[in-house]
Amino acid sequence: MALLEVKGVSVSFRRARGWFAHEESKVIQDLDLTVNEGEIVAVVGASGSGKSVLAQAIMGILPANARMEGQISYADEPLTRERQLRLRGDELVYIPQSVSYLDPLMKVGKQVHPVNRKSDQRRLSSRSQMEKAEQELAGRYQLPQGTSRKYPYELSGGMARRVLMATATSGEPKLIIADEPTPGIHPEVLAETMRQFRKLADQGTGILWITHDIASALTAANRIVVFYAGSCVETAQAVDFTDNGNGLRHPYTRALWDALPQNGFQPIPGSQPLADQRMEKGCPFAPRCQAATHACIDKHPEIRKVRGGEVRCIHAT
Numbered sequence: 371m372a373l374l375e376v377k378g379v380s381v382s383f384r385r386a387r388g389w390f391a392h393e394e395s396k397v398i399q400d401l402d403l404t405v406n407e408g409e410i411v412a413v414v415g416a417s418g419s420g421k422s423v424l425a426q427a428i429m430g431i432l433p434a435n436a437r438m439e440g441q442i443s444y445a446d447e448p449l450t451r452e453r454q455l456r457l458r459g460d461e462l463v464y465i466p467q468s469v470s471y472l473d474p475l476m477k478v479g480k481q482v483h484p485v486n487r488k489s490d491q492r493r494l495s496s497r498s499q500m501e502k503a504e505q506e507l508a509g510r511y512q513l514p515q516g517t518s519r520k521y522p523y524e525l526s527g528g529m530a531r532r533v534l535m536a537t538a539t540s541g542e543p544k545l546i547i548a549d550e551p552t553p554g555i556h557p558e559v560l561a562e563t564m565r566q567f568r569k570l571a572d573q574g575t576g577i578l579w580i581t582h583d584i585a586s587a588l589t590a591a592n593r594i595v596v597f598y599a600g601s602c603v604e605t606a607q608a609v610d611f612t613d614n615g616n617g618l619r620h621p622y623t624r625a626l627w628d629a630l631p632q633n634g635f636q637p638i639p640g641s642q643p644l645a646d647q648r649m650e651k652g653c654p655f656a657p658r659c660q661a662a663t664h665a666c667i668d669k670h671p672e673i674r675k676v677r678g679g680e681v682r683c684i685h686a687t
Protein backbone atom coordinates (compact mmCIF):
# COMPACT_ATOMS: atom_id res chain seq x y z
CA MET A 371 0.00 0.00 0.00
CA ALA A 372 1.16 3.51 -0.72
CA LEU A 373 2.03 5.26 2.54
CA LEU A 374 3.13 8.53 0.99
CA GLU A 375 1.94 9.90 -2.33
CA VAL A 376 3.25 13.15 -3.74
CA LYS A 377 1.32 14.24 -6.85
CA GLY A 378 2.06 17.20 -9.10
CA VAL A 379 3.79 19.12 -6.33
CA SER A 380 5.47 22.44 -7.11
CA VAL A 381 7.08 24.78 -4.57
CA SER A 382 8.02 28.41 -5.22
CA PHE A 383 9.75 30.95 -3.01
CA ARG A 384 8.81 34.63 -3.02
CA ARG A 385 11.50 37.16 -2.71
CA ALA A 386 11.32 40.92 -2.48
CA ARG A 387 12.76 42.80 -5.41
CA GLY A 388 13.36 46.45 -4.81
CA TRP A 389 10.89 48.28 -2.58
CA PHE A 390 7.52 47.25 -3.94
CA ALA A 391 7.97 44.33 -6.33
CA HIS A 392 8.66 40.69 -5.63
CA GLU A 393 9.64 37.71 -7.72
CA GLU A 394 8.95 34.02 -7.44
CA SER A 395 11.37 31.22 -8.15
CA LYS A 396 10.07 27.72 -8.64
CA VAL A 397 12.42 25.29 -6.89
CA ILE A 398 10.28 22.15 -7.29
CA GLN A 399 8.27 21.58 -10.42
CA ASP A 400 5.47 19.09 -10.95
CA LEU A 401 6.86 16.32 -8.79
CA ASP A 402 5.36 12.84 -8.37
CA LEU A 403 6.74 10.35 -5.87
CA THR A 404 5.46 7.37 -3.90
CA VAL A 405 6.74 5.51 -0.85
CA ASN A 406 5.06 2.18 -0.15
CA GLU A 407 4.88 0.31 3.13
CA GLY A 408 8.10 -1.56 3.80
CA GLU A 409 10.01 0.33 1.17
CA ILE A 410 13.16 2.45 1.30
CA VAL A 411 13.14 5.09 -1.42
CA ALA A 412 16.36 7.05 -1.81
CA VAL A 413 16.28 10.54 -3.31
CA VAL A 414 19.58 11.55 -4.88
CA GLY A 415 20.58 14.65 -6.82
CA ALA A 416 22.96 17.58 -6.84
CA SER A 417 23.01 20.27 -4.18
CA GLY A 418 20.15 22.73 -4.68
CA SER A 419 17.97 20.31 -6.66
CA GLY A 420 15.13 20.64 -4.14
CA LYS A 421 15.52 17.54 -1.96
CA SER A 422 15.29 19.29 1.41
CA VAL A 423 12.45 21.51 0.21
CA LEU A 424 10.50 18.35 -0.66
CA ALA A 425 11.11 16.97 2.86
CA GLN A 426 9.89 20.26 4.37
CA ALA A 427 6.79 20.22 2.16
CA ILE A 428 5.90 16.70 3.35
CA MET A 429 6.44 17.61 7.00
CA GLY A 430 4.51 20.88 6.68
CA ILE A 431 7.47 23.03 7.74
CA LEU A 432 8.11 25.10 4.62
CA PRO A 433 9.19 28.67 5.40
CA ALA A 434 6.56 31.41 5.27
CA ASN A 435 7.74 32.73 1.89
CA ALA A 436 7.10 29.36 0.21
CA ARG A 437 4.00 28.47 -1.79
CA MET A 438 3.07 24.89 -2.56
CA GLU A 439 0.75 23.50 -5.21
CA GLY A 440 -0.31 19.88 -5.74
CA GLN A 441 -1.31 17.04 -3.44
CA ILE A 442 0.47 15.12 -0.70
CA SER A 443 -1.34 12.12 0.81
CA TYR A 444 -0.45 9.87 3.69
CA ALA A 445 -2.17 6.48 4.09
CA ASP A 446 -4.60 7.35 1.28
CA GLU A 447 -5.85 10.60 2.80
CA PRO A 448 -4.67 14.16 2.15
CA LEU A 449 -1.88 15.13 4.52
CA THR A 450 -3.53 18.26 5.85
CA ARG A 451 -1.89 20.69 8.27
CA GLU A 452 -3.96 19.22 11.09
CA ARG A 453 -2.79 15.66 10.29
CA GLN A 454 0.80 16.80 9.87
CA LEU A 455 0.68 18.27 13.39
CA ARG A 456 -0.99 15.20 14.87
CA LEU A 457 1.30 12.62 13.24
CA ARG A 458 4.60 14.44 13.48
CA GLY A 459 7.10 12.87 15.88
CA ASP A 460 4.86 9.84 16.27
CA GLU A 461 3.91 7.94 13.07
CA LEU A 462 5.60 10.51 10.88
CA VAL A 463 9.22 11.12 11.79
CA TYR A 464 11.65 13.63 10.33
CA ILE A 465 15.43 13.51 10.55
CA PRO A 466 16.45 17.01 9.48
CA GLN A 467 19.54 17.85 7.49
CA SER A 468 20.71 20.31 10.11
CA VAL A 469 21.58 19.15 13.63
CA SER A 470 20.41 22.53 14.89
CA TYR A 471 16.94 20.94 15.06
CA LEU A 472 17.92 19.32 18.37
CA ASP A 473 16.49 21.27 21.29
CA PRO A 474 19.53 23.11 22.71
CA LEU A 475 18.01 23.31 26.20
CA MET A 476 17.06 19.67 26.67
CA LYS A 477 19.32 16.79 27.65
CA VAL A 478 19.98 14.44 24.77
CA GLY A 479 18.47 11.37 26.49
CA LYS A 480 15.09 13.08 26.88
CA GLN A 481 15.03 13.90 23.19
CA VAL A 482 15.69 10.28 22.23
CA HIS A 483 12.71 9.05 24.25
CA PRO A 484 10.23 11.90 24.52
CA VAL A 485 7.80 11.13 27.32
CA ASN A 486 4.72 12.14 25.41
CA ARG A 487 5.32 9.94 22.41
CA LYS A 488 3.26 6.86 23.27
CA SER A 489 0.93 6.26 26.18
CA ASP A 490 3.00 3.38 27.58
CA GLN A 491 6.10 5.53 27.38
CA ARG A 492 4.29 8.27 29.23
CA ARG A 493 4.38 6.02 32.23
CA LEU A 494 8.13 5.55 32.00
CA SER A 495 9.80 7.38 34.83
CA SER A 496 12.24 10.05 33.88
CA ARG A 497 15.05 7.84 35.18
CA SER A 498 14.19 4.71 33.20
CA GLN A 499 13.63 6.90 30.17
CA MET A 500 17.19 8.20 30.48
CA GLU A 501 18.54 4.68 31.08
CA LYS A 502 16.84 3.37 27.98
CA ALA A 503 18.18 6.27 25.92
CA GLU A 504 21.67 5.71 27.32
CA GLN A 505 21.59 2.03 26.30
CA GLU A 506 20.45 2.90 22.84
CA LEU A 507 22.99 5.66 22.28
CA ALA A 508 25.94 3.68 23.67
CA GLY A 509 24.93 0.30 22.27
CA ARG A 510 23.37 0.90 18.92
CA TYR A 511 24.98 4.19 17.97
CA GLN A 512 28.34 3.69 19.71
CA LEU A 513 28.34 7.00 21.55
CA PRO A 514 30.43 7.38 24.72
CA GLN A 515 28.84 6.44 28.06
CA GLY A 516 27.07 9.41 29.59
CA THR A 517 25.97 10.96 26.31
CA SER A 518 22.30 10.90 27.30
CA ARG A 519 23.03 13.36 30.13
CA LYS A 520 24.72 15.85 27.85
CA TYR A 521 23.22 18.89 26.12
CA PRO A 522 23.47 19.19 22.30
CA TYR A 523 26.16 21.92 22.45
CA GLU A 524 28.46 19.42 24.20
CA LEU A 525 28.43 17.06 21.20
CA SER A 526 30.41 17.07 17.96
CA GLY A 527 28.51 17.31 14.66
CA GLY A 528 28.84 13.58 14.00
CA MET A 529 27.66 12.71 17.53
CA ALA A 530 24.67 15.02 17.23
CA ARG A 531 23.74 13.35 13.95
CA ARG A 532 23.73 9.92 15.65
CA VAL A 533 21.49 11.34 18.36
CA LEU A 534 19.10 12.57 15.65
CA MET A 535 19.09 9.08 14.13
CA ALA A 536 18.29 7.60 17.53
CA THR A 537 15.36 9.99 18.03
CA ALA A 538 13.87 8.75 14.75
CA THR A 539 14.33 5.03 15.24
CA SER A 540 13.42 4.68 18.92
CA GLY A 541 9.61 4.81 18.60
CA GLU A 542 7.32 3.04 16.15
CA PRO A 543 7.42 5.27 13.10
CA LYS A 544 5.34 4.38 10.03
CA LEU A 545 7.01 6.87 7.72
CA ILE A 546 10.50 8.32 8.15
CA ILE A 547 11.70 11.28 6.13
CA ALA A 548 15.47 11.28 6.58
CA ASP A 549 17.34 14.23 5.09
CA GLU A 550 20.98 13.41 4.51
CA PRO A 551 21.53 11.47 7.71
CA THR A 552 25.02 10.35 6.72
CA PRO A 553 27.66 13.13 6.55
CA GLY A 554 30.01 13.18 9.51
CA ILE A 555 29.05 9.67 10.43
CA HIS A 556 31.57 6.89 10.93
CA PRO A 557 31.21 4.13 8.28
CA GLU A 558 30.34 1.55 10.96
CA VAL A 559 27.60 3.77 12.32
CA LEU A 560 26.35 4.38 8.78
CA ALA A 561 26.16 0.64 8.26
CA GLU A 562 24.28 0.29 11.57
CA THR A 563 21.89 3.06 10.53
CA MET A 564 21.23 1.23 7.28
CA ARG A 565 20.58 -1.98 9.19
CA GLN A 566 18.13 -0.09 11.44
CA PHE A 567 16.37 1.37 8.42
CA ARG A 568 16.19 -2.04 6.75
CA LYS A 569 14.83 -3.63 9.94
CA LEU A 570 12.15 -0.96 10.28
CA ALA A 571 11.28 -1.31 6.59
CA ASP A 572 10.99 -5.08 6.95
CA GLN A 573 8.43 -4.41 9.70
CA GLY A 574 6.44 -2.20 7.33
CA THR A 575 7.86 1.30 7.84
CA GLY A 576 8.27 3.39 4.70
CA ILE A 577 11.45 5.45 4.46
CA LEU A 578 12.22 8.39 2.22
CA TRP A 579 15.93 8.82 2.42
CA ILE A 580 17.59 11.90 0.97
CA THR A 581 21.29 11.55 0.27
CA HIS A 582 24.24 12.60 -1.90
CA ASP A 583 25.74 9.18 -1.62
CA ILE A 584 24.39 6.80 -4.30
CA ALA A 585 26.78 4.06 -3.26
CA SER A 586 25.41 3.85 0.30
CA ALA A 587 21.84 4.38 -0.94
CA LEU A 588 22.24 1.27 -3.07
CA THR A 589 23.16 -0.83 -0.03
CA ALA A 590 19.65 -0.50 1.42
CA ALA A 591 17.20 1.25 -0.91
CA ASN A 592 14.58 -0.52 -3.02
CA ARG A 593 14.10 2.36 -5.40
CA ILE A 594 16.16 5.40 -6.29
CA VAL A 595 14.56 8.70 -7.30
CA VAL A 596 16.87 11.08 -9.14
CA PHE A 597 16.32 14.85 -8.85
CA TYR A 598 17.62 17.41 -11.28
CA ALA A 599 16.79 21.11 -11.10
CA GLY A 600 13.64 20.64 -9.04
CA SER A 601 12.05 17.76 -10.89
CA CYS A 602 12.32 14.01 -10.77
CA VAL A 603 14.12 12.86 -13.92
CA GLU A 604 14.08 9.14 -13.15
CA THR A 605 12.79 6.52 -10.75
CA ALA A 606 14.91 3.37 -10.99
CA GLN A 607 15.12 0.07 -9.18
CA ALA A 608 18.30 -0.44 -7.16
CA VAL A 609 19.24 -3.34 -9.48
CA ASP A 610 19.34 -0.98 -12.47
CA PHE A 611 22.56 0.45 -11.04
CA THR A 612 24.81 -2.39 -12.10
CA ASP A 613 27.67 -2.90 -14.55
CA ASN A 614 27.84 -0.14 -17.13
CA GLY A 615 24.50 1.42 -16.18
CA ASN A 616 22.67 0.15 -19.26
CA GLY A 617 19.58 -0.53 -17.15
CA LEU A 618 19.32 3.19 -16.32
CA ARG A 619 16.95 5.39 -18.30
CA HIS A 620 18.00 9.03 -18.02
CA PRO A 621 21.33 10.46 -19.25
CA TYR A 622 21.73 12.36 -15.94
CA THR A 623 21.35 9.18 -13.90
CA ARG A 624 23.95 7.50 -16.12
CA ALA A 625 26.24 10.50 -15.62
CA LEU A 626 25.86 10.19 -11.82
CA TRP A 627 26.65 6.49 -12.07
CA ASP A 628 29.74 7.08 -14.26
CA ALA A 629 30.98 9.74 -11.85
CA LEU A 630 31.34 7.24 -9.00
CA PRO A 631 34.96 6.32 -8.18
CA GLN A 632 34.32 2.61 -8.82
CA ASN A 633 33.09 3.45 -12.33
CA GLY A 634 36.12 5.45 -13.35
CA PHE A 635 35.08 8.89 -12.02
CA GLN A 636 34.01 10.47 -15.29
CA PRO A 637 32.12 13.63 -14.32
CA ILE A 638 30.20 15.57 -16.99
CA PRO A 639 31.00 19.22 -17.62
CA GLY A 640 28.66 22.04 -16.66
CA SER A 641 26.40 22.47 -13.65
CA GLN A 642 22.73 22.31 -12.74
CA PRO A 643 20.87 25.58 -13.47
CA LEU A 644 19.83 27.55 -10.38
CA ALA A 645 16.12 28.02 -9.74
CA ASP A 646 15.96 31.51 -11.26
CA GLN A 647 18.12 30.57 -14.26
CA ARG A 648 15.94 27.72 -15.45
CA MET A 649 14.50 27.80 -18.93
CA GLU A 650 10.76 28.31 -19.22
CA LYS A 651 10.43 25.31 -21.50
CA GLY A 652 12.47 22.35 -22.58
CA CYS A 653 14.38 19.73 -20.65
CA PRO A 654 16.52 21.30 -17.90
CA PHE A 655 19.27 18.77 -18.56
CA ALA A 656 19.43 19.48 -22.34
CA PRO A 657 22.36 21.97 -22.18
CA ARG A 658 24.57 19.24 -20.66
CA CYS A 659 23.19 16.27 -22.54
CA GLN A 660 25.09 14.67 -25.40
CA ALA A 661 21.93 13.10 -26.76
CA ALA A 662 19.91 16.36 -26.83
CA THR A 663 18.07 17.29 -30.01
CA HIS A 664 15.94 20.30 -31.05
CA ALA A 665 12.87 18.60 -29.61
CA CYS A 666 14.50 18.61 -26.14
CA ILE A 667 14.75 22.40 -26.15
CA ASP A 668 11.12 22.94 -27.21
CA LYS A 669 9.10 21.20 -24.55
CA HIS A 670 9.38 20.15 -20.89
CA PRO A 671 9.35 16.33 -21.11
CA GLU A 672 6.49 14.43 -19.48
CA ILE A 673 7.23 11.62 -17.07
CA ARG A 674 6.87 8.21 -18.78
CA LYS A 675 6.93 4.61 -17.64
CA VAL A 676 9.86 2.76 -19.19
CA ARG A 677 11.09 -0.75 -18.32
CA GLY A 678 9.57 -0.91 -14.85
CA GLY A 679 10.74 2.58 -13.90
CA GLU A 680 9.91 6.18 -14.76
CA VAL A 681 11.80 8.73 -16.79
CA ARG A 682 11.45 12.32 -17.93
CA CYS A 683 13.31 12.15 -21.26
CA ILE A 684 11.80 11.95 -24.72
CA HIS A 685 14.66 9.78 -26.00
CA ALA A 686 14.61 7.11 -23.29
CA THR A 687 13.72 3.61 -24.48
Ligand SMILES: Nc1ncnc2c1ncn2[C@@H]1O[C@H](COP(=O)(O)OP(=O)(O)OP(=O)(O)O)[C@@H](O)[C@H]1O
Nearest residue numbers: 383397416417418419420421422423424433467645
Ligand atom coordinates in the same frame (compact mmCIF):
# COMPACT_ATOMS: atom_id res chain seq x y z
N1 LIG B 1 13.85 29.56 2.53
C1 LIG B 1 14.21 29.64 1.24
N2 LIG B 1 14.04 30.78 0.54
C2 LIG B 1 14.39 30.88 -0.77
N3 LIG B 1 14.95 29.87 -1.46
C3 LIG B 1 15.16 28.71 -0.82
C4 LIG B 1 14.82 28.53 0.56
N4 LIG B 1 15.14 27.24 0.93
C5 LIG B 1 15.67 26.68 -0.18
N5 LIG B 1 15.68 27.54 -1.22
C6 LIG B 1 16.17 27.26 -2.59
O1 LIG B 1 15.56 26.08 -3.07
C7 LIG B 1 16.47 25.32 -3.86
C8 LIG B 1 16.48 23.89 -3.36
O2 LIG B 1 17.07 23.85 -2.07
P1 LIG B 1 17.19 22.51 -1.23
O3 LIG B 1 17.68 22.88 0.13
O4 LIG B 1 15.94 21.73 -1.30
O5 LIG B 1 18.34 21.73 -2.02
P2 LIG B 1 18.90 20.27 -1.72
O6 LIG B 1 18.64 19.45 -2.92
O7 LIG B 1 18.39 19.79 -0.42
O8 LIG B 1 20.48 20.58 -1.63
P3 LIG B 1 21.58 19.92 -0.65
O9 LIG B 1 21.94 18.63 -1.29
O10 LIG B 1 22.70 20.92 -0.71
O11 LIG B 1 21.01 19.78 0.71
C9 LIG B 1 17.82 26.03 -3.77
O12 LIG B 1 17.98 26.77 -4.95
C10 LIG B 1 17.66 26.96 -2.59
O13 LIG B 1 18.42 28.11 -2.75
Ligand code: NI
Nearest residue numbers: 421422423467
Ligand atom coordinates in the same frame (compact mmCIF):
# COMPACT_ATOMS: atom_id res chain seq x y z
NI1 NI C 1 19.24 19.46 1.40
